[in-house]
Amino acid sequence: MNTPSVQVIARQSRLAARQLSSTSESVRNLALAKMADSLESVRRQILEINAQEVAKARQDGLSAAMVKRLTIDDKVFQYMLTRLRKVARRPDPLNRVLEGHTNPNGLQVYKKSVPLGVIGIIYESRPNVTTDAAGVCIKSGNAVILRGGSEALQTNTMLTDAMIEGAVEAGLPEHAIQMIRVPGHEAVGELLKMDDYVDVLIPRGGKGLIRRIAEETRIPVIKHYDGICHLYIAADAVPAQAVELAVNSKCQSVQVCNALETLLVDQRCAEQMLPLLQKAFDANDIELRGCGKAQQLLPDIVPASEEDWHTEYLAPILSIKVVGGIEEAIDHINTYGSGHTDGIVTQSLSNAQQFEQQIDSASVLINASTRLSGGGDYGLGSVVGISTDKLHARGPVGPDELTTYKWVAYGNGHLRG
């Protein structure tokens, strides 16, 4: 295959997007099914080429975490297929009538959901983003331009080619799914200039990458920044449940954006809770850093600095603060949190309602692990990321979030008076 320039790709995407906007739900769902089938038919080749890239990554000294993210084993591959097939079964995000009415003068007005157009996805090593992003974009009638990390170039190429084959077989335009295959940073720079053709960029990766992209382009960017997630244990929390929720929120996976980073414990239950929590976290090898009051109750923990309250550790470290009550907890979260995911453990309805109302975050969890915030548990099927923006998409970004709307008015010679 030749490697078209980024501008050619972007222009082709714009044309494909126009065709995609008129495709029926059944064609788009058939495409998703055929994309999964087509991937399945080259499973062995994909796993082989991926194994070669994994070996090369190890040789090049990439971190164990990066190598893990790069790897497609049977389980990951199956998961990729399952998600494509699942997103096919979701309700159509397009052509929903969001509101509508007929004016007294007879003008019929309605607002309906339509695709955004062309979506650019810039991501690092995980090849599952290739299939997840393509799936969510095709479901929502958008053309997608994929740009993955160089360490996964061969894997991503094979994944993309298989998906294109399936999509075209179902009747989608040839350029509905495209991939920038030119290596090097310049290609990303080119993509950032394509504001005439690309409607939105979704970078997946470190905060630095996202910030750089947002600052270097006029294309709107859906951003996925920090998850400085909190759990507040209210005075009336059931102790055993509070410990379980805190441990699951922190330990189920420490490197993810909805993992717990700061635990807030009400002073009225701190004396009882903190020793129980320390025992549980010690058993999970979590380093605890505490405020002055927490240290008084747990003398052997590390003191937490101001810096700790601002930190997304993504590591087996947890900061603990004793707070005077729910107001102080809410104030701390709204001040230091990143608006990603925050939870409360309480038996009180009024606590739950106040917390739900006043916490300014994408996800607010009541008596549930912070790890449950996300597309899966929210019923979105596949997602392309978790937005920490407040405009357009907030929280998990699935097919619905990749739509916009248009206003349509039917008249019969209606004029403005």
Place this chain on the structure above:
Amino acid sequence: MNTPSVQVIARQSRLAARQLSSTSESVRNLALAKMADSLESVRRQILEINAQEVAKARQDGLSAAMVKRLTIDDKVFQYMLTRLRKVARRPDPLNRVLEGHTNPNGLQVYKKSVPLGVIGIIYESRPNVTTDAAGVCIKSGNAVILRGGSEALQTNTMLTDAMIEGAVEAGLPEHAIQMIRVPGHEAVGELLKMDDYVDVLIPRGGKGLIRRIAEETRIPVIKHYDGICHLYIAADAVPAQAVELAVNSKCQSVQVCNALETLLVDQRCAEQMLPLLQKAFDANDIELRGCGKAQQLLPDIVPASEEDWHTEYLAPILSIKVVGGIEEAIDHINTYGSGHTDGIVTQSLSNAQQFEQQIDSASVLINASTRLSGGGDYGLGSVVGISTDKLHARGPVGPDELTTYKWVAYGNGHLRG
């Protein structure tokens, strides 16, 4: 009154926004009613101070158009009050449950609408933006920071003070409505840096102003760029209706964003339509500029250049192009249009549906004047602008468009497995 710094204003707004997010619908609606009452009680003083600023503007040699925009007469004043009272009667945009379900494991998940937070409005001379913007922001539970043009400083100060009095009387926080009273461009520069406190900026003014703001700030900007609006007269259009719609779209007001700028006429009816159109536009003193084919039929019109198809005249000039059919019309609009408002005149359902589906614009009008696109006819009540963005808000920006949402999940000790 003292003049707090922009940073103090921004910080106060953030705190007010937190309180506002918990206010009930009835308190917000009462505030809107009291804001209108309070304005009414100082009607005479407002008209007086405005008359002084209008006189000064004339003296300073401001254009007639700017002076007109600056002027509040009895009718404009009444309109401002009416809009505040109307927006009070609209359904509550907050706490709507947008979707929800209970997972098989019993986790209850829902998504509800919440305010964006702090909205900054940067605008030029029209003082009615002061009341419209405050009304839409308060309705949607947002704190607002107003920054109008220096030529209307006294008028805006008096309007804002009256509204604050009414809002506070109804029980809203003191800083729910604020105005930057410091003169000079530096204050706007300061506001652009307040990304820790301000959630969105809405500039109202020329394209240059909007572009500059969007490029100089990290705060998300809802942009209101060009309206290069089209009307396509299909081969089967009823001639008299087509002429009426074209004239109303162009002439009802030439200086507004949804006024017609380019008329597309199907070649199969061009011979019949163009002389009728010319006669009607001549009667309205509109200069016509045509493509080659249009000139063949109307030899005395000005030739249109490539530049014309890209131009938002906002003036009594109209470009006319003869097109081969609906595909060419759609292609022209999607290529040269600005995605604001585009219409078709046709008797054919399949034409109407194809046009509706394939035109990539915020507003698509079938057999209705382009001048009907907007908050009023779409039933939004008051608006703060018309967005030409595709993300978040597209088209008229009313109370609903100034909300975001949060995901809320209620569990009973739910963990991630």
